[in-house]
Amino acid sequence: MKYSIVKIVSIVVFLITTTSSFAQKLVSQKTSISLFSHTAVEDIKSNNFRSVSTLDTFSGDLVFSVPMQSFEFEKELMQKHFNSSDFLDTKKEPKAKLVGKITNLSQINFKKDGTYNAEVSGELTIKGTTKTIREKATIIVKGTTITLKSMIDIILVDYGIAFKKGKPSTNIAKSIETTVEVEF
Numbered sequence: 001m002k003y004s005i006v007k008i009v010s011i012v013v014f015l016i017t018t019t020s021s022f023a024q025k026l027v028s029q030k031t032s033i034s035l036f037s038h039t040a041v042e043d044i045k046s047n048n049f050r051s052v053s054t055l056d057t058f059s060g061d062l063v064f065s066v067p068m069q070s071f072e073f074e075k076e077l078m079q080k081h082f083n084s085s086d087f088l089d090t091k092k093e094p095k096a097k098l099v100g101k102i103t104n105l106s107q108i109n110f111k112k113d114g115t116y117n118a119e120v121s122g123e124l125t126i127k128g129t130t131k132t133i134r135e136k137a138t139i140i141v142k143g144t145t146i147t148l149k150s151m152i153d154i155i156l157v158d159y160g161i162a163f164k165k166g167k168p169s170t171n172i173a174k175s176i177e178t179t180v181e182v183e184f
Contacts, residue, residue: 024057024110026146026184033066033180037173044078044172046071053182055146057110060102062120062148064180067095088127088161096126100133108139115140120150126159137180146184154178 031051037044050070054063068090073079083090100122102108108116118137123130137150154176156162 026055026057028053028055028182028184030183031064031180032182033064033071033178035071036177036179038177039171039173041171044073046073046078046082048072053148053184055148055182055184057146060105062098062100062102062122064098064182065095066097069094093127096124098122098124098133100124102137102139110141110146113141113143118148124152124154126154127161129159131158148180148182148184150180152178152180 029050029052031049031053033048033051035044035046035048048066048071051064051066053065055061068088069083071079071082073082081087085092100120102118103121104117104119108118116139118139119134120137121132121134124133133152135150135152137148140147140149156172156174156176
């Protein structure tokens, strides 16, 4: 009787470890998010290297957490305006978040080197407003490194982003080109 219990426990342990080796939840602090706004008046660029992201290669679940005050601008005044209560109010809403899923997961092999086209859908929350997004991404698998790249156009008015005075700025584009690159 003892022998069969030991066998059963061994089989259960084997199944648990084998199953978990296929499912892999990856966490990255090598996440770069860049913002770009182009108008006739000026170009505005900003980078954030303090975001954190997770990817579950088994389920396709993706999460990005973006500390908004970590965006760095060329000019100090741009950064001040970006964080101000008149624009993003980052003291009140310190993070943006994307909770999404790779919807074509069956077309991506995380164990085989290659470049894969991914489709991502999810909920993007900025300044307390959540919108459903559907975007394309590129996933590059090289050895044990997985890189995800995507470009998202964020329409400011969709997230209630405008100067409180109600007057749109001629210095900021209505749609912000947002580039995401993460290495897992």
